[in-house]
Amino acid sequence: MISFLNDYSEGAHPRVLQRLIDTNMQQETGYGTDTFTTAATAKIKEALDCPQAKICFLTGGTQTNQIVIGSLLKSYQGVIAADSGHISLHESGAIELTGHKVLTVPGQDGKIAAPTLANYLKDFYDDDSRQQMVFPGMVYISYPSEYGTLYSKQELTALAAVCREYHLPLYIDGARLGYGLVSPEADLTIQELAQLADVLYIGGTKIGALCGEAVVFTKNNQPDYFYSFVKQHGALLAKGRLNSLQFLELFTDNLYFEISRHAVQLALQLKQGFLDKGYRLYIDSPTNQQFFIMDNQKVQDLSQQVLFTRWGKYDETQTILRFVTSWATHAEAVEQLLTLI
Amino acid sequence: MISFLNDYSEGAHPRVLQRLIDTNMQQETGYGTDTFTTAATAKIKEALDCPQAKICFLTGGTQTNQIVIGSLLKSYQGVIAADSGHISLHESGAIELTGHKVLTVPGQDGKIAAPTLANYLKDFYDDDSRQQMVFPGMVYISYPSEYGTLYSKQELTALAAVCREYHLPLYIDGARLGYGLVSPEADLTIQELAQLADVLYIGGTKIGALCGEAVVFTKNNQPDYFYSFVKQHGALLAKGRLNSLQFLELFTDNLYFEISRHAVQLALQLKQGFLDKGYRLYIDSPTNQQFFIMDNQKVQDLSQQVLFTRWGKYDETQTILRFVTSWATHAEAVEQLLTLI
Amino acid sequence: MISFLNDYSEGAHPRVLQRLIDTNMQQETGYGTDTFTTAATAKIKEALDCPQAKICFLTGGTQTNQIVIGSLLKSYQGVIAADSGHISLHESGAIELTGHKVLTVPGQDGKIAAPTLANYLKDFYDDDSRQQMVFPGMVYISYPSEYGTLYSKQELTALAAVCREYHLPLYIDGARLGYGLVSPEADLTIQELAQLADVLYIGGTKIGALCGEAVVFTKNNQPDYFYSFVKQHGALLAKGRLNSLQFLELFTDNLYFEISRHAVQLALQLKQGFLDKGYRLYIDSPTNQQFFIMDNQKVQDLSQQVLFTRWGKYDETQTILRFVTSWATHAEAVEQLLTLI
Amino acid sequence: MISFLNDYSEGAHPRVLQRLIDTNMQQETGYGTDTFTTAATAKIKEALDCPQAKICFLTGGTQTNQIVIGSLLKSYQGVIAADSGHISLHESGAIELTGHKVLTVPGQDGKIAAPTLANYLKDFYDDDSRQQMVFPGMVYISYPSEYGTLYSKQELTALAAVCREYHLPLYIDGARLGYGLVSPEADLTIQELAQLADVLYIGGTKIGALCGEAVVFTKNNQPDYFYSFVKQHGALLAKGRLNSLQFLELFTDNLYFEISRHAVQLALQLKQGFLDKGYRLYIDSPTNQQFFIMDNQKVQDLSQQVLFTRWGKYDETQTILRFVTSWATHAEAVEQLLTLI
Structure with a gap:
């Protein structure tokens, strides 16, 4: 069986393991x-060109979202997210x-x-009954999104501008950040992203680490006593070293981006291969997650030899499939898959 | 100025006040x-024909929703509500x-x-990733709804059946319960409602009391140590007597329903008057809240002599208005209003 | 049966009722x-000589403590209280x-x-492991205390000084505030108390109201969006009028203090009577709650004709009793009681 | 510098690392x-002789305590702990x-x-005002305790009996479980411990793992939907494998107990050495944490060459010190230390 199930099926990237x-x-x-925390912090601040950033290493994505959002919001505030956002749907109400x-x-x-957000906020502040509503207190987005898609520089700049106008911190969930930044379709650098965001997290678990996510408060805006909150x-x-050390290696000699580039290249080959064979995209993703539509019978056959995710029903006869690549995916596996479909 | 602002502008119905x-x-x-708690409990159990009910008197609607829902849900569960539900929108995230x-x-x-609910639940239990989602733990509806509309017996029976199928308690927010039950369009008795619900609350604040809501666990299903939770x-x-005493009076000689009937009769006269004058309904409500569409200029004029709620913008030139009646509304006020529009 | 059970057995003081x-x-x-809220706010600000105060009317004491403390503390902070404090023991973990x-x-x-507090704080800040402890965020006291005792001006000034030194808001639970201020042993005015406190609440439920407590942020320090929090x-x-109106009356023509004085005078007569008959005080209270030690057999007899609270076991043969007076206590009841003991 | 600072200064035990x-x-x-989760679960169930146990692998101790306690208590309940308990003092209010x-x-x-617990519970249930108090819902202890001390079989059996009598689950925090079980003074086996407890956790972080704690619900009493709660x-x-895999190795060929034995042997040598040189114990610990009293000047000197923890001030001229051993402590380091004191 070859696997395109997800980007967290193996342990750590060999270099990360070696550092351990x-x-x-x-x-x-x-x-x-x-x-290691001191050294990794320095590396990341340099990579993001954010000398004033505060960085904290946590263990998993849901934990990170819970802590960042919980620490930034006032009691009467909520966090704005897309209806498809991970925090909206898949974090068990964290x-x-x-x-x-x-x-x-x-x-x-x-x-x-950006206009969707602007309208939401305008409507809220125009509403006479807003005193009895939850006040928007921050904005959550993911880059890449849960569908693997990317904000363009223009889109993200516009969104950040709306956030600034309403004094809402913009928080970027970067569980798969690297896969976004290295995509040929990305027109944003990590420095620009850090500039546009007020907080972001750099995902480790899905990009070569055993565990670990690096929270970056980019604007000297880490809440007081954040470690007590954590x-x-x-x-x-x-053993806080466990998380920080892995990031130290990931941000040494560009490993984080190398890993990401490897996975995205294979994902785009895979996508081209599917398209060449006439399959339709469910969504056009330029990153390491790819979504296709396939006949149910074909799905059944393929699942005998390949591991992938059934994302949902497309219609009565077709299914949406997700294929994911990572540092551990071999070019041969992609070739094999393409011969099987 | 005559007022149709809401049903809580005055103090208590004179009989309630006299009892105090x-x-x-x-x-x-x-x-x-x-x-008084003992006596009021007996009265309500009789009125609802629920000898096994457990009743608790609380002070306000948001408090009641918070306590009932919080006490029934397990940590990993959420409450299903309509997107327009009071708990969804107007309780500040309680x-x-x-x-x-x-x-x-x-x-x-x-x-x-009912089919909307059934589909939601089916989709949830069909979803392989539901372990990472919030489990539905109960269903919240309001009767009458936030728009003054009513479930028919058939609709509510169907909805309750779906709840039973999925073992979800059905909770009815009856902030304005009386106004629903006495409506000429209602085909449900309070006993039937109590039978279909697992929990409901009988609103006092908006139907003649200074404060107070009566929570009824209709199926011997009050959580253990509920008073500690409260x-x-x-x-x-x-002075728990304050809430219970008012309910004792409201459920003596049908006062609760008399108050409701008075208000609904005037509301329906008001509605007919608006319709006769050619106004359009925003929504067709058979209870004590009425919603109309009016030209902005006319709204401006009317607001010099009448208090009402601007519910929202209908379009560029028209506004949605809400008029509410209560035990304190005089028939003359309705007539005056109708001459003014 | 004559009752000295508590100060919330009847409804409202007749003047409060009349105002309703x-x-x-x-x-x-x-x-x-x-x-009424506007008017009562003005009255209280004047009475406390706190022109910059913000005042909010809530319904009960536990609710008030929960909201005040919850709104002032940061997540990583706790509230310091005496081990006998109401919030420590008798509010069900609110x-x-x-x-x-x-x-x-x-x-x-x-x-x-004050030295107890100072030592606690010094030890905390001397402790190297304090990063893993709950940070003290405010100080809660009650005036009178749960035992009816009073802080002297000197004691409270010293305590407030420690609070200022550590930047901790001082919150005074005044569920029975009036009974303290009018005591012959009190050497603090309400204005001085307001000056020393950062927040306090003026209790209504136990001093003549049906319900209601007035929260006073004395130093222009009410948290932002406090009403959304509430x-x-x-x-x-x-019907927010219910709480504010009662305070409007209580703070008209000194009613609040008249009620308090009546109760305290009777309580002190009762105390003198017990002492004259040779009973021992469990604690020496100068306010409307009195605590005595009585032989179990005598307690048994007395309980046939008088309602009071068994506060606890003193030893194998004696019980601690609590007797409470209020606006509704008659001088005759005190006399009757004294003849019975 | 030789270090006796704690038992989490290095990475993983070499065998655990090799397995990774x-x-x-x-x-x-x-x-x-x-x-790995399946295999590690089987190993632990066998080691504990608990075929019906449910086991869940978490990442750290505070997280584990928070989740276990939060999942077992009802809202109106609290957890009983010693005043020196880790959850009482050093978990930031988790x-x-x-x-x-x-x-x-x-x-x-x-x-x-056990009598302390029994009295507490008796007093609680004798108290007429308990409805307004927090109900005891479970009992938390640590084995070894925060001072390295151990319950004897008799003590723990008596304590568990009180818990059973009041239907309170007994939860054992085993952050350093192994160090207790292998102590020459321990008269409890891990199987007996599992029998007496309702829940316990087997600490990994402090006994050779990079991270990870194994929660064991020993009596088929894991709350429903526990994974959603987690x-x-x-x-x-x-990558749940990270935690489970390490436990798989720790419970292969008795590694967990070998590591523990190594550390406890060195700790007891260290203790004997101190005693031989005339130092006084602050507390008599039979496990891997040792507490001594030392003159301040001597402490100052020693700290130039050895890392240890200043546990607190003993008096004006003496300090309490803590020395901790682990799998990574060398016999030579103990000898060196003993020559230095």
Whole structure:
């Protein structure tokens, strides 16, 4: 069986693993005071050209979203997200657990269009009964989106401008950040992204790490006593080195982007191969997740030899499929898959 | 100025006030252990033909929704409501504050259609990723709805059947319950309603009381230690008599329904008067809230002599207006209004 | 049976009731925007000599503590209270429900001594592991305390000084505020109290109102969007007039203090009577709650004719009793009681 | 510098690291559905002789305590712990964040004595005002305690009996479980411990893993939808393999106990060495944490060559020190230390 199930099926990228091995006996203090945290923070600040950033290493994506959003919102505020946003749908109510509403706006291919946000906010502030409504307190987007799509520089700049106008922090969920930034269709650098965002997280789990996400408050805007907040949420590891060390390696010699580039190249080959064979895209993704429509019978056959995700029913006779690549995907696997379809 | 602003502009219905006067010096024990609570509970159980019901008197509607929903849901569950539901929009995130998501389904004239609910639930249980989603744990509806509309017996029976099928408690927000039950278009009795619901609350604040809502767990399904839960939410009054006594009077000699009937009769006269003068309904409500469309210039003129609510913009030149009647509305006020429009 | 059970056994003081009657048909807007709220706010600001105060009328004491404390603390902070404090013991975990720890310090007769607080804070800030502890965020005291005792001006000034030194708001629970201020042993005026506190609440329920507590942020320090916070906690009444109107009357012609003086005078007569008959005080209270030690057999006899509270076991043969007076207590009842003991 | 700072200064035990290396390329499904989870679960069930146990692998101790306690308590309940308990003092209010009070009882050397618990519970159920108090809902202890001390079989059996009598689940925090079980003073086996507990967690982070704690519901008492609860708390790792795999290795060929034995042997040598040199114990610990009293000047000198923890001030001239051993501690380091003191 060859697998395109997801980008977290294996352990760590060999270089990340090697770094764990090399440093295993090095003694470090706990709870995020280790020297790897200092070094990784410096690397990331440099990569993002954000000298004033504050960085915190957490363990998983839902945890990160919960902590960032929970720490930034006031009690009476909610977070705006696309209706397809991960926090809206697939985090088991982790945001609501912190007492906050996810305020959904209609997404377009997984993205929030600036005019959609502007209208939402205008309507809210025009509404005489807004005192009894949840106040918008920040905006959440994902880059790439849950459908693998990307904001253009123009789109994100426009969205950020609306956020600034209403004094709403813009938070970017970058669980798969690298796969977006290296896409041939991306016209945004990581520095520009950091500039447009108020907070973002750089995903490690899905880009070569065993675990770990790096939260970056880009504008010297990390809430006071953030580490106490993290501890209170059960997210401060005694061996904080585990998360920071992996990021130290990922941001050494561009590994993070190399991994991303490898996966996206294979994903785009895979996409071209499907298109060449006449398959239709369910959504046109330029990153490491690809979505196709396939006849149910063909799906059945293919599933004997390939692992992938049935994303949903397209119609009575066709299914939407998702194929995902990662650092661990071999070019041969893509070729094999293309011969099978 | 004559007022059709809402149904809570005055104090208490004179009979309710008189009861407060008559019993003022009677000594009672606190925190809901008073004899009025016992007596009012008996009256309501009789009126609803629910001998096994458990009843608790609370102070306001948002508080009641928060406590009922918070006490019935498990942590990983949310409450299904129409997108126009009061808990979805106008309670400042009181449900989310308890850690639970409001799962919205599209409403029709403020109501949830049984097939809409059934499809939502079927889709949820068909979804392979539901382990990472918020599980539906109960269904919230309002009777009458936020638009003054009513479920027919058939509609509510169908909805309750879906709830039963999925083992979801059905909770009816009856902030304006009386105005629904006495409407000429209502084909449901309060006993039938109590039978179809698992929990409901009988609104007092908007139907003649100074404050107070009566929560009825109709199926011997009040959560254990419910009073501790109520206390923990700051909702257990030392002078619990205040809420229960008012309900005792409201459920003596049918006062609750008399008040409701008076208001609905005037509302329907008002509606007919508007229709006779050629105004269009925004929504066809058979209860004490009426919604019309009016030219902006006319709205401006009318607002010099009448208090009402601008519900929203209909289009560039017209506004949606809401007029509400109550026990305190005089027939003359309706006549005056009709001459003014 | 004559009753000394508590100070909330009857309805409202006759003058408060009369005001409800007189204003019943007056039309007012909802949710705290009524003219009574404006008028009562002005009266209280004048009485406290706090022109810059912000005042909000809530319904009960636990609700008030929950909302004030919840709105002032940051997530990682807790509230310091005496181990005997109402929020520590008798509010069913209402503070913890908001996510905050009650940090207890040993009380002395229900009060926190300034050196006790200073030591607690010094130890906390000297502790290297404080990053993993709950940060003290405010100080809660009650005046009178749960044992009816009072802080002297000197004691409260010293306590407030410690609070200022550590930038901790000082919050005074005044559920029975009037009974403290009018005590012959009190050397604090309400104006001085307001000056020393950062927030306090003036209790209505236990001093003549049907319900209602007035929260006073004395230093222009009411949190932003406080009304949304109140709504979110289910504490914003549609008929907000109910609470504010009662305070308007209580603060007209000194009624609040008249009621308090009446009760305290009777309580002190009762205390003197017990002492004259040789009973021992459990605690020496100068306010409307009195605590005595009585032989179990005598308690049994007395309970046939008088209602009071068994506060706890003193030893194997004696019980601690609590007797409470209020506006509704008659001088004759005190005399009767004294002849019975 | 030689270090006795804590038991989490290095990475993973070499065998655990090797297992991560060996399995790195193995493809596994996510979120706890991996084959390592299945295998590790089987190993632990066997080791504990608990065929009916349910096991869940989490990442850190505070997270584990928060999730276990939050999932077992009803809203109106709190958790009983010793005043020195980790959840009482050093988890930044993580339990209160879930809405629950930590109900403290006085500890003895970090332990709760059965009669202390029994008295607390008797007093609670004898108290007429308990309806307004937080109900005890479970009991939390740590084994070894925060001071390294151990419950004897008799002590733990008595404590568990009180828990059973009051239907309270007994939860054992085993952050350092192994160090307790292998101590020469321990008279409890892991099977007996599992029998006496209703839930326990086996700590990995402090006993050789990079991260990871194994929660064991020993009595088929894992709450329904526990994984949704875990996800909602941000604690479900995409690469769930990371935690489970490490436990698989730790429970292969007794590695968990070998690691523990190594550390405890060195700790006891260290203790004997200190005693031989005339130092006094602050507390008599039979496990891998040792507490001594030392003159301040000597502390100052020693700190130039050895890393340890200043636990607190003993008196004006002496300090309490903590020395901790682990799998990574060398016998030579203990010898060196003993020559230095």
